[in-house]
Amino acid sequence: MTAAEDNRYQNGYYEESSSELAVPQAFDRSDAGDSDEATEQNTAGTTFGLSALALSVLSLFIMPILFGAAGIVLGFVARRRGANTLGAWAIGVGAVSIIIGIFILPFF
Template sequence: MADQDRGFVARDLRRKNPDEPSDYREETAAEIAAPVVVYNRRRGLNEERERAAGGTGIGTVGLALSILSLFVLPILFGAAGIVLGFIARRRGAESLGSWAIGLGAVSIIIGMFILPFF
């Protein structure tokens, strides 16, 4: 009511001619706020532990195969140790997977290039 006294004319910008008075008497607004994100640190730690626990068994088997490949069938067991090492690293057992990959690669290199000369 006070706006009409001051000569304020409501305009509808959706119309082709915005100078014509509008039939609508409503006010709209939009609020912008950051979304509320609740982060549970304990849940993140538990998921990380479960993920690492899933790769620990595979990492142990990969490391055992890589060590065994130093003595018997280096190409076969070394390759199997490398593959299981990559799987273990992907599942969260970083160190076991890395050791399995490294020892398997060393075993294959020794088996292909050094052992034929003995």
């Protein structure tokens, strides 16, 4: 042991100075190279969401059971692919259309 090491042990502590000299690194993993895949999935989700919403709105006027069910299914697919708002609206409008088609429309 050298005299400096012996002095550190006698003082009761041993401090490592290399951690103080290192520059802290910030890691941002949000843009970690998969941006093209994420953009492609988001575009596919938006396409499914718009298709689902179009089917659900169309089901308010023509064949509510068939188009409403298709809009609900596509709405769930759109939500799974990242288009949460469009998918939720398609599910809601499709469900309202089916309810109107089953319970209210037969009375008219």
